[in-house]
Amino acid sequence: MEYQPIRFGEKLGLIDDHWVPKVIAEMNDYQFKIVKIEGDFVWHDHEDTDETFIVLDGELRIDFRDGAVNIGKGEMFVVPKGVEHKPFAESEVHMLLIEPRGVVNTGEVGGDLTANNDVWI
Amino acid sequence: MEYQPIRFGEKLGLIDDHWVPKVIAEMNDYQFKIVKIEGDFVWHDHEDTDETFIVLDGELRIDFRDGAVNIGKGEMFVVPKGVEHKPFAESEVHMLLIEPRGVVNTGEVGGDLTANNDVWI
Numbered sequence: 001m002e003y004q005p006i007r008f009g010e011k012l013g014l015i016d017d018h019w020v021p022k023v024i025a026e027m028n029d030y031q032f033k034i035v036k037i038e039g040d041f042v043w044h045d046h047e048d049t050d051e052t053f054i055v056l057d058g059e060l061r062i063d064f065r066d067g068a069v070n071i072g073k074g075e076m077f078v079v080p081k082g083v084e085h086k087p088f089a090e091s092e093v094h095m096l097l098i099e100p101r102g103v104v105n106t107g108e109v110g111g112d113l114t115a116n117n118d119v120w121i
Numbered sequence: 122m123e124y125q126p127i128r129f130g131e132k133l134g135l136i137d138d139h140w141v142p143k144v145i146a147e148m149n150d151y152q153f154k155i156v157k158i159e160g161d162f163v164w165h166d167h168e169d170t171d172e173t174f175i176v177l178d179g180e181l182r183i184d185f186r187d188g189a190v191n192i193g194k195g196e197m198f199v200v201p202k203g204v205e206h207k208p209f210a211e212s213e214v215h216m217l218l219i220e221p222r223g224v225v226n227t228g229e230v231g232g233d234l235t236a237n238n239d240v241w242i
Contacts, residue, residue: 071126
């Protein structure tokens, strides 16, 4: 039997909205989510979990209350649990998020950018 | 404060051996490990956990008892827990492994290719 890999490019081709992570794989109780973003997100944190960002294309900036990190293609960053952060993309960024199943993208903050957190593509 | 991302290319430049995963980041109790591989690994499984492979460069094949998967650059695959597998790279492959802290690369099988599983670079 020939098993199929998960192709980031193929999955990205199915996405045309911003800030709506789509699940592409699970490892134990963690999920891999592909997302396209552009512009400003909201300040939020995740009280119970770290969150991993891997940039597939573009340049992501994550602002913290005490600074920022710039993450380019082929780079990653783990935002520690409980740390307030605000993603920002001046131009469109394609990225992979890794976090436990059930994490809401806006944390406890909510608002218009809150996405259904278990949509697969 | 300017935080620094983790750059896969920079970490790969520090590795000159094969089949020895090096930890580059942690998310909760999971680790991200960078590894260069070439040739055949040993048949093994991980009884208690899934294991994620993300190919950064080259073409990885993972053999299973009932088939195989080919994973190229920009592609990933999650090997389910308890499933016997044998990674193979005809030419050098650079990849990112994601798995819980403490996982041994050869599972329960052991042997010469067993690596210290908590070396950071």
